[in-house]
Amino acid sequence: MVSALAGVMTSVIGKLTTLLGEEYSKLKGVHREVEFMKDELSSMNALLQRLAEVDRDLDVQTKEWRDQVREMSYDIEDCIDDFMKSLGQTDIAKRAGLVQSVIQQLKALRMRHQISSQIQGLKARVEDASKRRMRYKLDERTFECGISRAIDPRLPSLYAEPDGLVGIDKPRDELIKCLMGGVGASVQQQKVISIVGPGGLGKTTLANEVYRKLEGQFQCRAFVSLSQQPDVKKILRSILSQVSQQEYANIDVWDEEKLINAIREFLKNKRYFVIIDDIWSNQAWKIIKCALFPNDVGSKIMTTTCSITIAKLCCSPQHDHVYEIMPLTEANSKSLFLKRIFGSGDMCPPKLEEVSSEILKKCGGSPLAIITVASLLANKASTNEEWERVYNSIGSTLEKDPGVEEMRKTLSLGGLSIFPED
Known part of the structure; x- marks a missing residue:
């Protein structure tokens, strides 16, 4: 809704700008009000753009303010349209007969007087909305909410210590062999491999391990992570910065075409390795691929995604380069679980063997689920009663725990339905 409203606001601001142009510069009594509304609405629109990033987390007061701004924007747009229409009728009247011209001009003057009064009223509403924005401190709320959501849950995966990883050697080596293998001229051809699988199975961690192992074999490289609504220009800027290791003047104002051309020019004759992590849409990939x-x-290029359709698109026409990541085996699940709690992958008190096995069944081989529950148990007493309580709470009361809530969000984004019930 916020994104749609931002679009309406942009349209309104454009029309207000037109009213401030040379064609309407001699309008008396409304020019100052129009200028005020344009400036205030431009400021509100900037806040709306920020609200769009945290739309689902808006509080009641912010939503109420947003809705009032929406209605006000529609009214302003209607008023502007009526005003410009009345000015057009005045021009027609000048070309009509004398009597008809007088009648039309009187009607137009009356309408313009009414619209002028409307603009005064709309100005007051804009002023009131601005005051409420300051009174409720909406900018501060948005910033605080944005900070809480700006923490990328994939970030720890990029800094995971290799010694703490379990069951990653085999898929990592398979991917390296697929990426770097070949004979003759095929070794030199650009190759794209896509890792696909639901959230929580460790796609980012696996891709990062491949990146660590191979980065020294390439002239330049980049690793970027996307989101459901990626800022493509930001992603392209990051790729250019990483591969070139250079700073560019005014890069923040470059459009997509200029960024793509700059990346292509730099990569033209270089052996590069780029990983595009967590692709959510075909369109995002199509744009990034151009660079x-x-x-x-x-x-070499590697992508990760939750969608098999996107995975196939990324490495088209060689669909055999799709690598489907699998849940951890029973042995690796147990090793990861125990290592996180006791510091060793093969040390489990006999009294906890049975309950730990039941807990791992509920985790379904998901590294994220295993680590989250194990981290919770590490801070509790190592008794059968305590672990039974945690086991019985998985899928219900545990969601109150921040770590478990973060896990639930990640799993639900990536296709929770593939896991067993609870």
């Missing part, structure tokens, strides 16, 4: 120059010097 990755298809040279024949052994460049």
Whole structure:
């Protein structure tokens, strides 16, 4: 809703700008009000753009303010349209007969007087909305909410210590073999491999381990993570910055085309390795792909996604380069679970063997679920009663725990339905 409202506001601001143009510069009594509304609405629109990023987390007061701004924007747009229409009728009247011209001009003057009064009223509403924005401190709320959501849950995966990872050697080595394998000229061809699987199975961690192992074999490299609504220009800026290791003047104002051309030019003759993590849409990939120059010097691209359709698109036409990540085996699940709690992957008190096995069944081989529950148990007494209580709470009361809530969000984004009930 906030995104749609921002679009309406942009339209209204554009029309207000038109009213401030040379064609309407001689309008008396409304020019100052129009200028005031344009400036205030531009400021509100900037806040609406920020609200769009945290739309689902808005509190009641912010939602009420947003809704009032929406209605006000519609009224302003209607008023502007009526005003411009009345000015057009005045021009027609000048070309009509004398009597008809006088009648039309009187009607137009009366309408313009009414619209002028409406603009005065709308100005007052804009002023009131601005005051409420300050009174409720909406900018501060948005910033605080944005900070809480700006923490990317994938970030720890990029800094996971290799010694703490379990069951990653086999898939990592398989991916490296697929990426770097080949004979003759095929070794030098650009290759794209896509890791696919639901959230929580460790796609980012796996991709990062491959990146660590191979980064020294390429002239330049980049690792970028997307989101459900990615800022493509920001992603392109990050790719250019990482591969070139340079700073560019005024890069923040470059459009997508300029960024894509700059990346292509830099990568043209270089052996590069780029990982695009967590792709959510075909369109995002299509734009980013334009920047990755298809040279024949052994460049490699890896993507990760929850969608098999997107995975196939990324490595089209070689669909055999889709790598489906699998849940941890029973042995690896147990090793990860025990290592997180007791510091060793093979040390479990006999009295906890049975309940730990039941807990791991509920985790379904998801590293994220295993680590989250294990971290919770590490801070509790190692008794059968305490672990039974945690086991019985999985899927219900445990969601009050911040770590478990973060896990639930991640799993639900990536296709929770593949896991067993609870």
